[in-house]
Amino acid sequence: MRLISAGAVVLDxxxxxxxxxxxxxxxxxxxxxxxxxxxxxEDFPDCVVAPGFIDMHxxxxxxxxxxxxxxxxxxxxxxxxxxxxxxxxxxVTASPAELIGGVRALATATRRGTVAGIHLEGPWLSxxxxxxxxxxxxxxxxxxxxxxxLTAGGGAIxxxxxxxxxxxxxxxxxxxxxxxVVVAVGHTDATYQQTxxxxxxxxxxxxxxxxxxxxxxHREPGPALALLxxxxxxxxxxxxxxxxxxxxxxAVIRAAGPDRVALVTDAIxxxxxxxxxxxxxxxxxxxxxxxxxxxxxxxxxxxxxxMDQIFRxxxxxxxxxxxxxxxxxxxxxxxxxxxxxxxxAGFEANLVVLDxxLAVxxxxxxxxxxxx
Numbered sequence: 577m578r579l580i581s582a583g584a585v586v587l588d589x590x591x592x593x594x595x596x597x598x599x600x601x602x603x604x605x606x607x608x609x610x611x612x613x614x615x616x617x618e619d620f621p622d623c624v625v626a627p628g629f630i631d632m633h634x635x636x637x638x639x640x641x642x643x644x645x646x647x648x649x650x651x652x653x654x655x656x657x658x659x660x661x662x663x664x665x666x667x668v669t670a671s672p673a674e675l676i677g678g679v680r681a682l683a684t685a686t687r688r689g690t691v692a693g694i695h696l697e698g699p700w701l702s703x704x705x706x707x708x709x710x711x712x713x714x715x716x717x718x719x720x721x722x723x724x725x726l727t728a729g730g731g732a733i734x735x736x737x738x739x740x741x742x743x744x745x746x747x748x749x750x751x752x753x754x755x756x757v758v759v760a761v762g763h764t765d766a767t768y769q770q771t772x773x774x775x776x777x778x779x780x781x782x783x784x785x786x787x788x789x790x791x792x793x794h795r796e797p798g799p800a801l802a803l804l805x806x807x808x809x810x811x812x813x814x815x816x817x818x819x820x821x822x823x824x825x826x827a828v829i830r831a832a833g834p835d836r837v838a839l840v841t842d843a844i845x846x847x848x849x850x851x852x853x854x855x856x857x858x859x860x861x862x863x864x865x866x867x868x869x870x871x872x873x874x875x876x877x878x879x880x881x882x883m884d885q886i887f888r889x890x891x892x893x894x895x896x897x898x899x900x901x902x903x904x905x906x907x908x909x910x911x912x913x914x915x916x917x918x919x920x921a922g923f924e925a926n927l928v929v930l931d932x933x934l935a936v937x938x939x940x941x942x943x944x945x946x947x948x
Contacts, residue, residue, distance in 0.1 A: 577605070578943070581616035582625040582929065585609075586900040588920040597625065599925040602942035606921050620929050623937055624896065627904035627919050628661025628926035629883035632735065632911055633695060633784065633812055633840035635666045635856060637847035637882070642691075643667060643857055645681035647845070652690050654848055655841075657947050658882035659928035659936050662908070662916055664734055665691040666842075668857035669698030669709040672721060679728040686732040692913065693734035696725070697783065700748065701763035702739040707788040708870050708877035709763065710858045717748035726755050733757050734911050737783040739764035740774030749777045758911055760812075763788040764799055771802035775809060781910055782811040784842055785828065787819050787876070804832055810910035812840045813902075815889050816881040818867055826893045834898040838907040839886050844868055844878035888934045 577600040585595025585607070592609035596616065599605065638654025640647030642665040652663050665685070667678045675696075682694045703711040715721075717738065726733060735758040738745055749759045761774050762783025782803035790798035803809050811832060815825045819842070829837050841847070846854045846863045853871075854861045856878055860871040868877040883903055890899045908917025915923045929938040929948075938948035 578617045579612055579614060580618045580620070580625065581612040582620040582623050584624045584896070586624065586626045586897055586919060588918045589897070591897050594621075595625070597919060597925070597927070599940075599943050602925055602944075603915075604919060604921055604923050604925050607919055620937065622932055624930045624934065625919070626887075626896075626900045626928050626930060627917055628928050628939065628941065629659045629887065629903045630662040630907040630913070630917055631655060631660045631841055631883050632664045632838055632907040633666050633697070634660075634663060634843045635668065635878055636845040637843045639845055639849050641845040641855070642682060643670070643678055648682065648685045649690055651845070652685075655843070655882065656939060656941070657936065658884045659887070659930075659939055660883045661926040661928070661939065661941050662913065663691045664693050664695045664911065666695040666697050668859075669701060669706075669713045670857055671713055675699065676724060676728045679725055679733065683728065683730050683732040693911075694729060694732050696733060696736040698737070698763070700736075700738040700742060700745070702741065702765040704765040705739070705763050705788045705790075707763060708856050708859050708861065708875060713858065716742045717744040719744070719747070719751065722748055722751055726757075731756075735760055735781065737762040739766060740779065741766040741770045746773065746777050749774060749779055753778045761799055761803065765790060766799050768797045768799070768802050771799040775802065775806050780809055781838075782809055784814050784819065784840065785811040786824070787814065804828070807836070810836050810838050810906060812838050814842050814879055814881070815839055815886050816841070816879045817889065818879065819876060822889075822893070825890070829890075829894050829898070829902070834894065834901040835906055835909075837902045838910055839883070839890060839899075839902045840907075841881045841883055841886060842878045843881055847880045847882060849880075884928070884930070884934070884936050891934060
C-alpha cells in the first residue's frame, strides 16, 4: 500500500490543491482533496498528478514504428516516458499480407500488455485524401479481408478508420461493430450526407478532425461539420501547432466540449529523434524543424509530438482539468476502455506526475513507478 500526495491532483472531474491517492495491488484504493490522511510515502508538493495519458492514434516514436514487430516495445516505452500509460498502436495502409502480419504482431504485443490494442488506419481509405498513406495500396472494404483481419487480431483490434463513401463501407461499419470494434471516419472525401449515413450506421469517432478530409465550406459542409454536430461522436485533434491552428483547436474545444475531444499525437518513429529521413509504412518521410512531410511534397506525415507536449499546449487553451479529460477520460470512453482514464477509487493506478512547467517528473503504470 502506498500513499501519494501532491500540490495538485486532477481527481475525477476536479483539480484538488493539494490532493492525495492511496494505491495498492495496481489500483487506486482511495483518493481525496486536501492533506493526506497520514504521512505520504511519496510527496510531490510542487507538482501536478494527472491521469496517465491515453493516446488512441500513434504510429511510433523514439526511432521505432508499430509497423515493425521488433520496434513495438521501443516505441511504447518512448511514449511511456512522456506520460502515455495506455497506447492504441496505429497501423497504416499496407498490402493484404503486410496488414495481416502487422495485426498479428500487435495482437501479441496487446496480449503482453505492451499496448492496449490496435488501430487500423487503412487500407480502406480515400485515394483523394490519402495524406501520407500509399494510395496504390488502398482498396475498397472486402468482407473476406475484414474477416481475415479480425481473425488475425483475435480481439485486439479496437478501432478502425475508414472512408464511408467507398463501396461496401456501410456494410464494413456494421461488420466491425458486430466484432466490438469502434469505427472512425477519416481519410475521406465524403460529403456531409455520406458522413451522416456512416454515423447513423454506428461510426462514433472522427479521425484527426480537419486533416485528410475536405475543408468546411459554407455550401459543401463535408464531414467535419457532420462529425462536430453529432453529440455521440468523439473527434480527434492533433494539437501540435502544425496540423490544426491553435485558434481552431480552441474553437473546437469550446464547441464540442472536452468530453467529445480526444487529443492524439499521430506520432511517427521520428518523435524524439533529430530531423532526417524516416518511413511511415512504405512511404518515405523527411523531417525538417520537427515537421514530418512526405518526401518531396508539402503533405504533413504524422507528427513528432508527444502527449505531454500536447497536454501543455492545451492547458493554455482550456485549463488543467479539461486537458486531463481530453488526454485520458475522453479517449478511454471513446474506445470503451474500462477502469482507466481517471484518478478514481477502483481504477487502475495509471498516473503522470508533472512539475511546475508541466514536464514529466514521474510515471506510474498499474501501481508501479516506471519512471521517477
